[in-house]
Amino acid sequence: MTTLTTTPATAAKSAAAPSRSQADGMAIASFVLGLLGTLVLNIVLGPCALTLGTLALTRGTTRRGRALLGLALGAADLLLLAALTAADGTLSWHLG
Template identity: 75%
Template sequence: MDIAPPRPLRHGIAARDADGMAVASFVLGLPGLLVLNVFLGPLAIVLATLALARGTARRGRALLGLALGAADLLVLLVVTLQDHTLSWSMPG
C-alpha cells in the first residue's frame, strides 16, 4: 500500500481552511467521547480526513481528531452492545 507524499502547503484561505478543519476535528472528537458520539465521531473523522487531504500544517491535530473520532465510534459500539440502544448515560 503506497501512501502519497504530503502536498506542499498552500498559502492563504485554503491553508487556513485546512488548519481550521484539523483543529475542529480535534475539538469535536474530544467531547464526542462522552456526548453525542453518534454525530461528533463521524464529523471529526470527515474533518480530519479533509484537513489531511488538503495538506494542513496542523497534521498532528488532524491525526488526533481522526483517532478521537474513531474512539467516539468505538465507545458508541461498546455501549450499544451492552445495553442494545443508541442512547446512554453515565452511571451515577
C-alpha cells in the same frame, strides 16, 4: 501607468494560502469535535471529526498532528458508542 502582472507561481501561492488556513481550521475543529464526542453526542460528533480530519489532511494542513488526533478521537467516539450500546442493546447509553 504601471500594470501588475502575476506569474503562475505567485497566483498559485496566493490561492493556496486561504486553502491551507481553512485546512488548519478543519484540523482544529476535528480535534475539538472528537474530544467533545467522547463525552456527548458521539454518534454525531464522531463522524464529523473523521470527516474534518480527513479533509484537513487532504488539503495539506500544517497542523497534521491535530488532524490525526481528530481522526483517532472520531474513531474512538464510534467505538465507545458501539461498546456502550452493546451492553444494553439500545442506541442511547448512560453511565450508572
